[in-house]
Amino acid sequence: GAVVSQHPSRVICKSGTSVKIECRSLDFQATTMFWYRQFPKQSLMLMATSNEGSKATYEQGVEKDKFLINHASLTLSTLTVTSAHPEDSSFYICSALTSGRAQYNEQFFGPGTRLTVL
């Protein structure tokens, strides 16, 4: 099956700093990538959708200046949490959708990144 990686898997940072999380599709080209946030024992909350070469579409209530998303290539999307604060601490998950597999419309998920802001 298709593989999606995320880096880093775990990051701890000080309040006020920025953190970048990478999401890569390893063996396929991802025309669309999704970024989710998950709180403990809760469901995945879609933050934004990014399409290669265009601006991300953010869900209502998600600050686009806080969570910067760049989908510069068909295999890489990045999420940057700017000026992180303790309330940004969470588990962030990306997923990828490929045009090649569009007929199946399956999202392939990364392993997630645990962000802790001190």
Place this chain on the structure above:
Amino acid sequence: AQTVTQSQPEMSVQEAETVTLSCTYDTSESNYYLFWYKQPPSRQMILVIRQEAYKQQNATENRFSVNFQKAAKSFSLKISDSQLGDTAMYFCAFMKLTLDRGSTLGRLYFGRGTQLTVWP
């Protein structure tokens, strides 16, 4: 708007027994996909099973099968011969296949999840 409801926050089952997880959804779409995802303690999302709405036959993947009732908008997951490794959070998800203003093809709508514990 699409909504997915999982009414069982927690379920438990003894090893080798059968358990059924419930899921209902609300949509005005006629063509869509439904999924069950598993999230074990590692938190990696794993696709368990997929159902295309246009198919009347219920999907089956080894010990996992679904009961898809399109008119009732119900999509339950049955796990047979439960194993300890089945312990995980299970999410039901809906994917619409048509584009409309502001929507994205391939977007998933998740339920709140059901924590399944399989005990020896």
